[in-house]
Amino acid sequence: MNIIDGGVCAAKGYKASGVYAGIKDNEAKKFDLGLVFTEISANAAAVFTTNKVKAAPVLISMEHLSKTGKTANAVILNSKNANACVKDAPATAKAMCSETAKVLGIGTENVLVCSTGVIGQSLPIDKITAAVPKLVGKLSDKGNSDAAVAIMTTDTVKKEYAVSFEIDSKECRIGGMAKGSGMIAPNMATTINVITTDIKIDSDLLQTALSDVTEKTYNCLYIDGDMSTNDTVILLANGSADNEMITETDEDYNTFKKALFEVMKNLTIMLAKDGEGASKLLIANVKNAPSFEVGKAVAKSIIGSDLLKCAMFGEDANWGRILCAIGYAPADIEIAPIEISFASKKGSIDVCKNGEGLEFSEEKAAEILSEDEIEINVDLHQGGESATAWGCDLTYDYVKINGDYRS
Amino acid sequence: MNIIDGGVCAAKGYKASGVYAGIKDNEAKKFDLGLVFTEISANAAAVFTTNKVKAAPVLISMEHLSKTGKTANAVILNSKNANACVKDAPATAKAMCSETAKVLGIGTENVLVCSTGVIGQSLPIDKITAAVPKLVGKLSDKGNSDAAVAIMTTDTVKKEYAVSFEIDSKECRIGGMAKGSGMIAPNMATTINVITTDIKIDSDLLQTALSDVTEKTYNCLYIDGDMSTNDTVILLANGSADNEMITETDEDYNTFKKALFEVMKNLTIMLAKDGEGASKLLIANVKNAPSFEVGKAVAKSIIGSDLLKCAMFGEDANWGRILCAIGYAPADIEIAPIEISFASKKGSIDVCKNGEGLEFSEEKAAEILSEDEIEINVDLHQGGESATAWGCDLTYDYVKINGDYRS
Numbered sequence: 069m070n071i072i073d074g075g076v077c078a079a080k081g082y083k084a085s086g087v088y089a090g091i092k093d094n095e096a097k098k099f100d101l102g103l104v105f106t107e108i109s110a111n112a113a114a115v116f117t118t119n120k121v122k123a124a125p126v127l128i129s130m131e132h133l134s135k136t137g138k139t140a141n142a143v144i145l146n147s148k149n150a151n152a153c154v155k156d157a158p159a160t161a162k163a164m165c166s167e168t169a170k171v172l173g174i175g176t177e178n179v180l181v182c183s184t185g186v187i188g189q190s191l192p193i194d195k196i197t198a199a200v201p202k203l204v205g206k207l208s209d210k211g212n213s214d215a216a217v218a219i220m221t222t223d224t225v226k227k228e229y230a231v232s233f234e235i236d237s238k239e240c241r242i243g244g245m246a247k248g249s250g251m252i253a254p255n256m257a258t259t260i261n262v263i264t265t266d267i268k269i270d271s272d273l274l275q276t277a278l279s280d281v282t283e284k285t286y287n288c289l290y291i292d293g294d295m296s297t298n299d300t301v302i303l304l305a306n307g308s309a310d311n312e313m314i315t316e317t318d319e320d321y322n323t324f325k326k327a328l329f330e331v332m333k334n335l336t337i338m339l340a341k342d343g344e345g346a347s348k349l350l351i352a353n354v355k356n357a358p359s360f361e362v363g364k365a366v367a368k369s370i371i372g373s374d375l376l377k378c379a380m381f382g383e384d385a386n387w388g389r390i391l392c393a394i395g396y397a398p399a400d401i402e403i404a405p406i407e408i409s410f411a412s413k414k415g416s417i418d419v420c421k422n423g424e425g426l427e428f429s430e431e432k433a434a435e436i437l438s439e440d441e442i443e444i445n446v447d448l449h450q451g452g453e454s455a456t457a458w459g460c461d462l463t464y465d466y467v468k469i470n471g472d473y474r475s
Numbered sequence: 476m477n478i479i480d481g482g483v484c485a486a487k488g489y490k491a492s493g494v495y496a497g498i499k500d501n502e503a504k505k506f507d508l509g510l511v512f513t514e515i516s517a518n519a520a521a522v523f524t525t526n527k528v529k530a531a532p533v534l535i536s537m538e539h540l541s542k543t544g545k546t547a548n549a550v551i552l553n554s555k556n557a558n559a560c561v562k563d564a565p566a567t568a569k570a571m572c573s574e575t576a577k578v579l580g581i582g583t584e585n586v587l588v589c590s591t592g593v594i595g596q597s598l599p600i601d602k603i604t605a606a607v608p609k610l611v612g613k614l615s616d617k618g619n620s621d622a623a624v625a626i627m628t629t630d631t632v633k634k635e636y637a638v639s640f641e642i643d644s645k646e647c648r649i650g651g652m653a654k655g656s657g658m659i660a661p662n663m664a665t666t667i668n669v670i671t672t673d674i675k676i677d678s679d680l681l682q683t684a685l686s687d688v689t690e691k692t693y694n695c696l697y698i699d700g701d702m703s704t705n706d707t708v709i710l711l712a713n714g715s716a717d718n719e720m721i722t723e724t725d726e727d728y729n730t731f732k733k734a735l736f737e738v739m740k741n742l743t744i745m746l747a748k749d750g751e752g753a754s755k756l757l758i759a760n761v762k763n764a765p766s767f768e769v770g771k772a773v774a775k776s777i778i779g780s781d782l783l784k785c786a787m788f789g790e791d792a793n794w795g796r797i798l799c800a801i802g803y804a805p806a807d808i809e810i811a812p813i814e815i816s817f818a819s820k821k822g823s824i825d826v827c828k829n830g831e832g833l834e835f836s837e838e839k840a841a842e843i844l845s846e847d848e849i850e851i852n853v854d855l856h857q858g859g860e861s862a863t864a865w866g867c868d869l870t871y872d873y874v875k876i877n878g879d880y881r882s
Binding site for chain 2: 295379
């Protein structure tokens with residue numbers, strides 16, 4: 069497997085673009101409308117928010133996938149406005165698809181739609197309608213970066229990742245883009261993500277792979293405990309790599325799934341690093357858990373503790389907050405055998421053994437925690453499974469960003 | 476019912492005290508060791524943390540209540556150190572009780588113990604042993620304030636509340652003290668609280684009343700999602716008011732329970748107001764819920780949203796975050812009929828109806844949100860039950876306080 073450039077355009081047969089439609093009110097005319105397109109119809113898998121308040125684009129995308137039996141040619145995306153909880157939201161989401169379909173010359177139901185931004189404000193559909201011809205006109209196999217920029221809200225960097233791998237001696241590719249960076253504590257999905265691949269794979273298997281990998285990547289990401297109304301991950305597979313169709317969970321399927329995991333894990337890490345106001349990436353590794361589920365519950369409980377997030381911001385090895393968070397994790401575990409250590413590029417330090425504190429050098433700990441990527445390693449000593457969760461510290465800037473997001 | 480002075484000494488037969496034992500390392504010699512005492516043995520009810528990591532004082536208090544069949548004469552409390560997750564913690568907690576018992580001339584099991592502060596550091600028992608005689612010597616029916624100060628950690632104000640009421644034409648009293656102010660998202664209890672009353676009541680009924688009222692007060696308080704290893708509420712009833720013993724859930728019981736609710740509700744509000752870094756008290760009132768449980772789940776989901784907490788700090792009427800938090804509350808509800816409004820001393824403003832946004836004056840909203848007590852009123856329109864949850868905004872100071880708590 070090789071890391072390659074190209075984001076959502078890395079795989080064969082995909083084009084993308086981004087334009088400034090005027091949804092974002094800014095002088096710099098930052099892109100706010102994006103498009104991903106494959107001329108060859110792709111099998112489409114998706115994972116959506118489990119929030120009972122589902123934004124209109126989520127509902128419309130669900131409807132279109134249901135109508136087509138899970139195929140799609142295009143995904144149109146906008147930032148700055150979530151198109152949720154306003155009367156005209158469903159009509160607007162529908163119009164985004166139909167306008168895009170008209171200009172592309174395909175059926176409305178072959179277009180999926182994602183929106184991200186403020187809830188409860190009308191999305192100016194006129195501006196979008198006016199911009200769609202230009203958006204389609206700009207479609208290019210080098211347009212991935214423009215599309216990735218167009219979905220940014222409070223993100224400080226665009227997020228793209230792609231790899232190539234071999235199946236049947238054919239070169240295959242998979243690449244994706246994502247936006248964060250607050251309101252992230254998914255139960256089924258997170259944020260807005262589009263992933264494209266050129267492999268040929270059965271539609272049900274595509275969904276299985278996406279759901280499984282989501283469970284171990286985006287669903288192990290925790291920024292702030294809020295679950296969005298718009299969370300969507302869409303995975304398109306257009307078959308252009310010309311491999312023999314994958315129809316069962318064989319070695320080829322596993323090769324593909326490993327590549328998908330690599331892309332989604334790296335996007336997850338990018339999302340965690342760019343969490344709103346984040347100054348540090350936090351990685352909670354839990355090993356020797358009785359099951360993956362227990363390990364994951366423990367890892368997410370750690371990464372979700374506001375108190376620990378603050379301590380990490382302050383570079384304070386306050387491991388008691390870790391043990392405390394383990395204690396209230398929704399999982400059946402023994403506390404007595406637990407070991408905890410901190411690690412970074414500067415080394416590793418043990419702080420807790422047998423559920424009790426160890427003497428340790430505060431100086432060494434402070435040196436380790438001064439890095440911007442911190443690992444919190446927990447050995448439960450009660451099984452053989454592992455899980456990892458990703459998150460970030462809680463900083464003044466998180467409060468600042470979210471204190472005046474709407475304005 | 477009348478509000479009265481006296482905190483834990485308001486009820487007849489209770490004395491309290493506080494001293495500086497040297498656990499807090501400060502020049503101002505702020506009190507760090509407190510005692511509450513009743514010469515007449517009291518029926519004792521308690522609610523403890525549900526965290527699987529239970530601090531030694533929690534385990535020792537549980538053991539003592541079990542040994543005595545739920546009576547007690549004294550509660551010794553310290554701040555600055557949680558006496559949790561260190562090898563010597565159980566021996567230290569036990570010694571705190573036995574030393575206190577020795578000087579008071581009572582049995583060790585008649586003493587309960589509470590600790591609050593940093594997890595994982597040895598509590599200097601020598602300093603406590605040395606201070607206990609002075610602590611007992613200072614016991615006074617005016618010592619409530621000293622005891623309330625002695626349990627403060629990051630609290631900025633001491634928290635006491637007391638009321639008087641009549642049962643059998645006898646004047647009865649109930650009063651309490653509490654400490655906050657981070658690590659608050661209880662499932663069964665919260666923080667450290669001692670409540671004393673002079674009514675005569677059956678032991679089981681006392682526990683029922685405490686558990687019920689905890690459910691509607693402390694368990695509806697949310698500061699930061701972290702549940703402490705030390706959460707404890709102790710309620711002592713020494714019978715000095717000489718009312719006829721309450722043995723069933725009759726009118727007298729209800730009168731008592733109403734008074735207990737008043738005390739615990741007001742302590743809850745004080746805890747919320749003094750949440751770490753808080754600049755605003757937030758009150759989420761949910762009405763017309765299908766059940767209290769659903770109403771409470773919705774109210775707590777709202778009050779627990781970091782994004783909403785930041786928006787309230789920024790005085791931004793970002794109601795979409797409220798509807799979003801309602802949507803991910805663990806409760807079976809319809810979104811379509813929901814109404815939301817903001818209220819404060821400056822008036823009230825409707826922002827959402829039928830699950831959709833309303834046009835509203837941003838100026839008026841900003842004026843309402845400029846107050847330091849904000850009500851978030853939600854009408855679910857799907858039943859007749861109500862619930863309230865209390866919390867606070869998320870501010871720069873929360874991050875600052877918790878970024879360097881240990882040091």
